[in-house]
Amino acid sequence: MAAPRVEHELHTRRYSRNLGVGLTLAFLVCIVFGLTYVKITRGGLNEGFDHVLRPELVPTQQESN
Amino acid sequence: MTDATQQIGSFEDEAQFGDYVALLKPRVMSLVVFTAAVGVFVAPVYIHPFVALVAILFIALGGGASGALNMWYDHDIDAIMKRTAKRPVPAGKVTKGEALTIGLWLSFIAVVMLGLASNWVAAGILAFTIFFYVVIYTMWLKRWTPQNIVIGGAAGAFPPMIGWAVATGGVSVESVLMFAIIFMWTPPHFWALALFMNEDYSKAGVPMLTVTHGRKTTRTHIIAYTLLLAPLAVGAAFTSIGGWIYLAAALYLNAKFVWGAWQLWHRSEDEAEADTYKAEKKYFRFSLTYLFGSFGALLAQAIWVQGFGMGAW
Numbered sequence: 564m565a566a567p568r569v570e571h572e573l574h575t576r577r578y579s580r581n582l583g584v585g586l587t588l589a590f591l592v593c594i595v596f597g598l599t600y601v602k603i604t605r606g607g608l609n610e611g612f613d614h615v616l617r618p619e620l621v622p623t624q625q626e627s628n
Numbered sequence: 629m630t631d632a633t634q635q636i637g638s639f640e641d642e643a644q645f646g647d648y649v650a651l652l653k654p655r656v657m658s659l660v661v662f663t664a665a666v667g668v669f670v671a672p673v674y675i676h677p678f679v680a681l682v683a684i685l686f687i688a689l690g691g692g693a694s695g696a697l698n699m700w701y702d703h704d705i706d707a708i709m710k711r712t713a714k715r716p717v718p719a720g721k722v723t724k725g726e727a728l729t730i731g732l733w734l735s736f737i738a739v740v741m742l743g744l745a746s747n748w749v750a751a752g753i754l755a756f757t758i759f760f761y762v763v764i765y766t767m768w769l770k771r772w773t774p775q776n777i778v779i780g781g782a783a784g785a786f787p788p789m790i791g792w793a794v795a796t797g798g799v800s801v802e803s804v805l806m807f808a809i810i811f812m813w814t815p816p817h818f819w820a821l822a823l824f825m826n827e828d829y830s831k832a833g834v835p836m837l838t839v840t841h842g843r844k845t846t847r848t849h850i851i852a853y854t855l856l857l858a859p860l861a862v863g864a865a866f867t868s869i870g871g872w873i874y875l876a877a878a879l880y881l882n883a884k885f886v887w888g889a890w891q892l893w894h895r896s897e898d899e900a901e902a903d904t905y906k907a908e909k910k911y912f913r914f915s916l917t918y919l920f921g922s923f924g925a926l927l928a929q930a931i932w933v934q935g936f937g938m939g940a941w
Contacts, residue, residue: 576642583645594682598745601678 647721651699651730652692659919660691660787666923667791667806670869670930675746675795682745683794687787690738690754694761694783696731700724701766705832711825731762742794750793757786771833774840781814782807788923805864806926812857813919816850816889820912823847823892824905843900847893850911854889858882861922871940873932877925881918888914 574581664687668680675683699706699717707718716722735758743751765780785807792803822829822838823846829836837846861882865875888911895907932938 579644579646580648583648594685594741597678598682601676605676 643716643721643726647716648730651696651716651722651727652689652734653695653698654692656695656784657688657692659784661688662920663806663810663923664688664787664791664794666927666930667788667793667803668795669791669934670802670926671792671795672868672934673795679745680794683742683750684791686738686742686745687750687754687790687794689734690742690758691787693731693734693738694758696727696734697758697762698766700727700731701762702770703727705771705834708832709828711828742790746794747797749797749799750790753786753790753793757783757790760786772835774835774837776835777818777837778815781811781818784814785810802864802867802869805860805867806869806923808860809857809864809922810919812853812860813915815853816857816885817912817915817919819846819850820892820908820915823900823908824912843897847895851886851889851893854886858886864926868940869926869929871929871933874925874929877921877928881921881925884914885918 661684665680665684668675668684699715702712703717703724706712706715712718717724717727735755739751739755739758742754761780761783765776765783769776769780788806788810789799789803792806793799796803819837822836823843826836826838826843830839837849862875862878864870865878888907891907892911900908929940933940
């Protein structure tokens with residue numbers, strides 16, 4: 564029995580498609596990572612109002628001045 | 629060739645990555661990128677450059693997705709027209725089903741990502757733009773009325789409005805004016821093209837104004853829309869996005885655009901045929917310069933005011 568061919572003709576034929584999809588997905592990952600970084604570092608206070616008074620969200624006397 | 633590869637397809641009709649990119653109409657996307665970017669940068673609100681870049685990218689992707697959906701629906705008439713016969717679906721590179729699936733998924737991704745990157749007002753306008761282009765223009769108006777390009781032109785006019793919404797989170801007179809400029813520019817631009825590509829539309833049975841009402845009426849419509857566009861374009865100079873740089877550009881570009889339309893209006897069909905529609909082709913090319921020039925001037929004005937801290941006047 565012959566050893567299985569590693570490089571099938573289909574791989575050559577679809578090389579550009581596979582490469583394109585791979586690079587696009589990698590680009591998308593970079594975008595989501597970058598966006599997350601920007602949102603977290605520039606988002607300020609990330610805690611939101613949840614119907615309960617939370618002392619850490621109330622500005623202190625010094626901050627409000 | 630094995631049985632398996634025979635089922636999958638042959639080398640010649642195998643779609644390459646470029647064919648899928650072509651499905652997104654990259655030339656149209658470049659216009660969307662440019663006008664959306666102007667919308668973002670002329671807005672009086674600071675936005676982080678990376679967020680702006682991502683937002684513009686997904687606005688462009690939304691535009692591309694609607695292009696794919698347009699190619700899915702219009703595959704029959706695209707095959708008839710010389711201008712569109714080489715598109716991936718009529719050329720047999722990409723199937724109708726693939727175009728539909730890609731279009732729907734990319735629309736979804738673009739809208740959700742724009743919403744997450746910026747805000748849901750911008751994402752909502754993008755979703756509406758895709759709906760308008762695909763359902764209202766492609767499926768309904770394009771094959772039904774000679775006013776197809778007038779109402780359908782709204783789809784191409786939304787990107788600067790989306791860009792503005794990305795920065796400000798809303799709609800204002802400035803963003804509506806940018807919308808209005810592209811909206812009024814679209815009919816003369818496409819009718820000029822139809823004047824020298826009439827045969828294509830006629831064969832495909834698309835009721836362009838040149839097909840239904842003739843070239844003389846089309847020429848009258850071109851001058852009418854150009855005259856309606858001019859005060860809107862010049863008027864934008866007196867809003868918060870305008871200033872002397874934009875005013876100078878708008879006066880020059882609109883004067884030239886009106887003059888070109890005036891010349892087309894006075895041409896007979898014999899004259900046009902004699903020089904193989906030279907003036908019409910020149911007017912069509914200038915219409916592209918007009919749009920890039922107008923939005924480029926808005927951008928230059930914004931850089932002058934926001935970048936250098938100078939006054940608008």
